[in-house]
Amino acid sequence: MFKRDHPLQTSPPGADDGASGIALSELLDGHPVATFVIDRQHTITHWNKACEHLLGWSTEAMIGTRNHGVAFYAHERQMLSDMIVSGDNEGLAAHRQSALIPGAYETEGFFENLGVGGHWLHFTAAPLRDASGAVVGAIETMRDVTERRVAENALRRAHDNLEHLIEKRTAQLAEANERLEDDLRQRQIADAELRAKHLALTELNAKLSMAQEQLVQSEKLASIGQLAAGVAHEINNPIGYIFSNFGTLQSYLDQLFDMLHVYQAAEAEASPATAARLAAMRKTLDLDFLREDIPVLMSESKEGIVRVRHIVQDLKDFSRVDTTQDWVWANLHGGIDSTLNIVSNEVKYKADVVKQYGAIPDIECLPSQVNQVIMNLVVNAAHAMSERRGTITVSTGTSGGLEAGAEAEQVWIEVADNGGGIARENLSRIFDPFFTTKPVGKGTGLGLSLAYGIIQKHRGSIDVDSEVGRGTTFRIVLPVRQTTAASEEPSP
Ligand SMILES: Nc1ncnc2c1ncn2[C@@H]1O[C@H](COP(=O)(O)OP(=O)(O)O)[C@@H](O)[C@H]1O
Ligand SMILES: [Mg+2]
Known part of the structure; x- marks a missing residue:
């Protein structure tokens, strides 16, 4: 198996076609990941088939040259492996250090000249060391990550769009919400105003009807009172003198009856003609009945007068209009x-x-x-x-x-x-x-x-x-x- 730390030790760059060198070339050729190797002088020692395929530069054209930068960028340019070989820590610092391989770096780049519309490549470069551990070269692999990048980009774009949309929607919602709240506030204010007005109106109405009630009441009371007072006053006087005259009349009548009594007694001594006239007159007048009835009439009338006085008093009482x-x-x-x-x-x-x-x-x-x-x-x-x-x-x-x-x-x-x-x-x-x-x-x-x-x-x-x-x-x-x-x- 190819071991990263040892290959150049067994096959010095571009030096020989020793057994292990051939083995390494074959191994790399059979490897599906594009890979090239440079030596201490930055000269390409290995350029595998996958590399040829990816970049369109043949192995023969590349081995022994320092054109790997050109192959990628169409002009001379340092690559990760170059920086590792020349120990350009400053240049390396711009790239990500591999978490797995000590001293190895990773980076990604877009190559517009590759294929149709360009390709995204993921580079990993690792140092190659001799037995003493000194860097004698570097191996660099490239993976085509275009699909992933495209998907990632699409995802990011979608994500960005989404975020934008959400932001927009949120803003719209916030605006709508504000409008609604505004609306609500205004409505509440209007409501409160309406209620206050209604209350004021109700109060006013109550006051009005009370005022009206009082007005009607006082007016009616006043007019009834006036009427009663007027009537009472008008009747009071005549009733007053009727009542007092009535007393006098009563005593006069008593005197008259006494007189009649004396006349009646004297009748016996009168001449027969006079006596007959008097008797006839007494009969016509029914004097006995008069004598009985007049006192009854008098007392009834007196009762009537007393009643009228009573009514007048009531009227006065009632109409104490208490102005x-x-x-x-x-x-x-x-x-x-x-x-x-x-x-x-x-x-x-x-x-x-x-x-x-x-x-x-x-x-x-x-x-x-x-x-x-x-x-x-x-x-x-x-x-x-x-x-x-x-x-x-x-x-x-x-x-x-x-x-x-x-x-x-x-x-x-x-x-x-x-x-x-x-x-x-x-x-x-x-x-x-x-x-x-x-x-x-x-x-x-x-x-x-x-x-x-x-x-x-x-x-x-x-x-x-x-x-x-x-x-x-x-x-x-x-x-x-x-x-x-x-x-x-x-x-x-
Ligand atoms: N004692 C009662 N019995 C029956 N109905 C009555 C009585 N008192 C009041 N009412 C009713 O109440 C109404 C209002 O009475 P009121 O205010 O005194 O006005 P009014 O007597 O002029 O109609 C009357 O029309 C009558 O229908
Ligand atoms: Mg009534």
Whole structure:
């Protein structure tokens, strides 16, 4: 077997055709890898068949020359083997040292003159040493690595392309992502703006409807109050003098009857003609009946006048329009009573009113407005009655602070009727302004919305419980005190 470290020892370069030299040439010729050998003088000693085939330079032409550089590069040029032989470490440093063979180097190069379109060659050059280890020549082999290089290049190109593509795509994605994020941000901003606007609008709307409610309420209250106050004032005077005149009339009548009595007694002493006239007159007038009936008429009239005075008083009570709307401490029962009197005309043909008053304390309120609420509820209850006469029950009571001895914190008022009830689908709308199920002219749809507004103002609540065919109950709960400061007063 050819041994790298020994061949030149046995066959000095270009010297002889000794047995081992021939053997080496044959060995190299039979070797499929292109190989040449140079000696210490850089003269080619071996140029194998594969070399001939690869480069197109014949063995005969090459042996004994120093044209190996020319064969490869078409001009004189140092090759790896030359550098090894001349110990050109600087030149060698540019190449890769073999990991397997000490002192050997590898390199690769492209040779455009080789074959069609050139070839890539991989060179390996190793030193040849004599017995003392001195470099006496070098052997260099070339492998055609064109296919690998081409594949490698293609791979690198593909890889580069891919990387480029990925970079491009990544950039595009990043851009798209940025756009999306931008979009999202803008959308969020728009969303937030929209929400804020919506909120503002809702608030505005709420304020508006509250303002409207209050306006309607105060306007209505004011006009009813004015009307009531005007009527009360107009009637108050005539009723006043009728009442006082009535007292005088009563005493005059008594005196007249006394006088009549005396006349009647004197009748016996009169002449027969006079006595007959008087008797006839007494008969015509039915004096005995008059004497009986006049006092009855008088007392009935007096009762009527007292009632009218009462109504006027109620009107005045109700219309205490409290122009300044001062919060006062008032007992609700008085207000409820006068309100019931005022609406009695509207109610009395349709229902009996039953009062079930509990013991309630005075509460801090706007009395005329609470009266207005009661009136609206009672009138509604009366309207809810059909032909059949019904019952309206007004009850009151206290709640809260129920521990023994504690003061009540709230009072409640219930107005219950056994009328037609409220259809389920209308229940949520009855407090809406202008919601009415009554014919035009009969209902304005403002009664309950006013009531609601007033109760709100009192920081109370109004609830409804209704069943079609069985009746309706409105329950109002009002705090006894309005100011938290007042309620936090330390108890003695
Ligand atoms: N006690 C009740 N029984 C049955 N329906 C009622 C009662 N109270 C209120 N309602 C219903 O609520 C609606 C609104 O009442 P309200 O605001 O007082 O307006 P209006 O009485 O002018 O219709 C009424 O039209 C009626 O349908
Ligand atoms: Mg009403």
